[in-house]
Amino acid sequence: MREGKQHRWWWALALWLPLSGIAAERNFQVLHYQTMLDLDIAAGEIQGEQVVRFRAGDAPLQQLELDSGALQIAAVRQGEAPLDFTQGEGKLRITLPAPLAPGETSSVALRYHGKPPFGLEFAPARNEAYTVFSTSQWMPSLDAPDARATLDLALRLPGTVQATAVGEVMPSRLLDDGRIERRWRLRTPMPGYVYGFAAGPYRHVQQRHGSIDLHFYSVDRTDAELAQVFAATGDMLDFFAARAGLAYNGDYHQALVARTIGQEMAGLSLLSEAYGKELLDDPGRQGLLAHEAAHQWWGNRVTCAGWEHFWLNEGMANFMTAAWLQHAQGEAAYQQMVARWEARIGTLRESGADRALVYPDWNRPSADDRAVVYQKGAYVLHRLRGELGEAVFWQGLRAYTQANDGRSVVTRDFQQAMEAAAGRSLQPFFDTWVYGTGGQI
Structure with a gap:
């Protein structure tokens, strides 16, 4: 996601980003979603069918809770039996017919419809629809970044509409009404917020x-x-x-x-x-x-465990953008990025809006909060690069990325990887730049 411009995406993000710690309260793991969407691009509406396969945690599981945005759930079944469910405050709560034993797996089938207020954008003039971050607005799912699952996705579209989506392309199916059901399979478990698609006459x-x-x-x-x-x-x-x-x-x-x-x-x-x-x-x-x-590496494969560690996604992507520009366009391009970060941090400090990179309450982010995560996060990585030197810094970053591929991480994981590469404690640096608001620009 890009730093900078104001956009209603930020409003949408602020609406649904959860409080820290919610993920730890789940007593289940979603293993797989099988989702079919029928898209009405002109009307901006969807109808969906979904099967959710899940595993109970360490205690018996009686209720399954998913994020469901503004979707309207029409029915929930397990096999042929209808299940009781409630919806409220963007949550779908499904009561299982009997408690699921710890470690046991099961599945439920859902039917739903809706007109997503965000998360799924419609551009009727272009005959186009595409997703934007808030996955639970178009398929019931878990918004938490530490919740990884595989996905089978199908989109029912007119034959003139092409589509691309996450996962491997699977054989399409011609429907009786002449439309085409286009299908994909994401075989590697990924956080739900990186699911998505784009459909249009491409x-x-x-x-x-x-x-x-x-x-x-x-x-x-x-x-x-x-x-x-x-x-x-x-x-x-x-x-x-x-x-x-x-x-x-x-x-x-x-x-x-x-x-x-x-x-x-x-x-x-x-x-x-x-x-x-x-x-x-x-x-x-x-x-x-x-x-x-x-x-594709920092955010998708290595993902922050909670939004309070979001800088590990966005600060890292911003820093790696600058590293690419340095590689492709030269040192001046890199230093131009650094100067922008320094200027933004200076503005934050002058207005009293500077914050530590680890947010205990990242649930209603302001523009200044996002600047801390994106720009200050990148700048702190730049400072750490200078602190450690080229060889040690990149060695540590590689070790961090390799060790956490397919995992969700917290800031301490990054610190420990960089300390191992440096062969010394980096606590003073992290206390100043990551956990605090000190340090001279």
Whole structure:
């Protein structure tokens, strides 16, 4: 997700980001979602069917609670038996017919419909729909970033509408009414907030980069323009893979949609048509392209365990964006980013809005709060790089990323990895820059 501009996405994010600690209270784990969406793009409405497979935790499980946004649940069943459920404050609470024993697995089937107020954007003039972060607004799920599950996703669309989504493309199915059910399978457990799709009358360009298939989509751009917009993508993935010490897995899809500030998903990034035009006019404006690509490692594969550690996602992606610009465009481009971070932190301090990077109450973030996570988070990584030197810093970052691939992390995990690389305690640095608000800019 991109730093900067005000957008109703931020309002949506503020509405549903949970308080810290809620994830720890769950007594179950969702293992898999099987979701089918029937999209009415003109009306901005959806109908959905879903099967949720889950496992009870350490105690008997009587009630399953999912985030359901503004969706209206029509029915919940287990096998042929209807189940009791309630909805309120964006939650769906399902009462199981009998307590599920610790460690036992089960599943429930849902039918639902709705007109998402956010999280799923409709652009009827372009015959387009695409998701923006708030997954529970279009499929009941767990919003918590530490909740990882696999996904089977199906979209029912007219034959003239193409689509891209998270996961491996599976065979489509022709429906009796002439529409096509397009399907994908996400085999690697991922946080629900990086599920998503884009659907529209897209032009689709495919390129091969090493072992990776790159896919580009747009309503407005020609094949040649799409290739130009995303020309740096392969090199970016190579750069981030080398810094992470982890090869990129699978294909990578990027779509230009009607309007977005930038959205990372599992193997898919969405950017705006306006940003695509910016890149055609000035190919050097690669920051947002790099930011969303960096999230494929830092944010998707290594994910903050709670939103209070969100800087590990966004501060890291911002810093890695600057590192890419340094690599691709030179030291001046990197230092320009650093100067912007310094200026923003200075403004925060002058207004009394500076905060520690670890937020105990990250549930209604302001613009200044986001600046702390995005810009100050990146700047602190820049300072740590200077503190440790090139070799030790990148060694520590690789070790942190490799050790936590497919896991959810807290700030202490990052600190310990950097301390192991440095061979010494970094507590004074973290006390000053991460857990406190000290340090001279």
